[in-house]
Amino acid sequence: MKEIILTGDRPTGRLHVGHYVGSLKERVKLQNSGRYDEIYIMIADAQALTDNAEHPEKVRQNIMQVALDYLACGLDPEKSTLFIQSAVPELTELTFYYMNLVTVSRVQRNPTVKAEIQMRNFEASIPVGFFCYPISQAADITAFRATAVPVGEDQLPMLEQCKEIVHKFNSVYGETLTDPKIVLPENASCLRLPGIDGKAKMSKSLGNCIYLSEEPEEIRAKVMSMFTDPNHLRVSDPGKVEGNPVFIYLEAFSRPEHFAEFLPEYSGLEELEDHYRRGGLGDVKVKKFLNQVLQVELEPIRERRKYWEQRLPEVYEILREGSRTAREKASQTLQDVRHAMRIDYFENDNLLK
Numbered sequence: 001m002k003e004i005i006l007t008g009d010r011p012t013g014r015l016h017v018g019h020y021v022g023s024l025k026e027r028v029k030l031q032n033s034g035r036y037d038e039i040y041i042m043i044a045d046a047q048a049l050t051d052n053a054e055h056p057e058k059v060r061q062n063i064m065q066v067a068l069d070y071l072a073c074g075l076d077p078e079k080s081t082l083f084i085q086s087a088v089p090e091l092t093e094l095t096f097y098y099m100n101l102v103t104v105s106r107v108q109r110n111p112t113v114k115a116e117i118q119m120r121n122f123e124a125s126i127p128v129g130f131f132c133y134p135i136s137q138a139a140d141i142t143a144f145r146a147t148a149v150p151v152g153e154d155q156l157p158m159l160e161q162c163k164e165i166v167h168k169f170n171s172v173y174g175e176t177l178t179d180p181k182i183v184l185p186e187n188a189s190c191l192r193l194p195g196i197d198g199k200a201k202m203s204k205s206l207g208n209c210i211y212l213s214e215e216p217e218e219i220r221a222k223v224m225s226m227f228t229d230p231n232h233l234r235v236s237d238p239g240k241v242e243g244n245p246v247f248i249y250l251e252a253f254s255r256p257e258h259f260a261e262f263l264p265e266y267s268g269l270e271e272l273e274d275h276y277r278r279g280g281l282g283d284v285k286v287k288k289f290l291n292q293v294l295q296v297e298l299e300p301i302r303e304r305r306k307y308w309e310q311r312l313p314e315v316y317e318i319l320r321e322g323s324r325t326a327r328e329k330a331s332q333t334l335q336d337v338r339h340a341m342r343i344d345y346f347e348n349d350n351l352l353k
Contacts, residue, residue: 004178006180007042008040008041011044014213021252022192023150027041038329040326040329051120064315069213093334098165102161102168111157113133134162135165149162163179212302239276239283246290250290258292
């Protein structure tokens with residue numbers, strides 16, 4: 001069986017460092033590993049419209065922004081198929097069939113859906129399209145027969161619901177759909193990067209992000225304003241490392257060579273954390289080090305993005321060709337699904353049989 005990846009992002013804004021450590025970096029690593037036969041990277045504009053239906057221009061304008069961030073991070077159109085979700089209408093038909101296999105109460109119990117509804121203050125006014133987001137995601141994954149889905153930890157409930165749909169479909173109609181597995185980042189700190197304000201999740205809507213495309217001075221200003229331990233008021237005070245965004249970011253981004261270059265008085269992150277815990281280490285020094293680390297990590301991404309910004313017609317063609325390839329793949333799966341359900345009425349006179 002082929003090894004296939006499907007993953008993607010909603011185009012509601014530029015991508016940030018949370019996307020990078022949570023999934024983008026892992027995608028590039030998997031892309032270049034040679035272990036996968038097919039890789040599909042989706043710009044999920046149809047899903048973005050479920051809570052932006054009155055502002056489609058916001059979604060449209062950000063499709064190219066997300067594509068630029070993909071290319072800047074190292075996703076290679078020669079190795080990965082980059083495509084736009086709404087350009088593959090077969091996904092909508094699959095979603096419609098899968099809706100009959102899931103109850104309303106099951107979707108309501110999905111922790112990711114519950115959290116998103118609360119964050120957006122939808123309550124009873126939740127759009128039906130947004131409510132069906134997990135079912136749509138199952139259609140995306142199964143349409144490409146994905147065997148692996150590299151995502152952040154917050155998407156685990158979505159994948160579990162996808163697996164339930166796969167099992168239910170296969171039990172009712174026969175073995176047709178591929179059962180996927182989730183691929184999480186190896187670094188535990190990358191599972192969910194907090195916002196610079198200390199809130200649990202970095203989010204475009206909360207305005208607490210560091211974007212991949214930001215200029216050096218913008219990054220520095222955001223790092224220096226980051227939330228730390230509120231009880232670490234003086235340099236001499238003992239500080240708390242656990243739950244401290246600055247140290248979580250260092251866990252996600254710093255490497256031994258960064259200490260050797262920028263902070264040689266420490267052997268590594270563990271020694272820096274110990275010093276902070278016992279007191280005598282100020283937040284400013286730690287933040288300055290984090291800024292240096294982020295600048296090193298993000299500079300090549302920013303430069304590649306500027307390269308592609310000068311070649312937008314090429315980016316356009318990459319997306320158009322990728323969407324064509326993606327549609328061919330999805331149509332094959334849809335054909336199999338319709339056959340399994342015995343609703344391919346006009347194939348080989350099936351309606352007469």
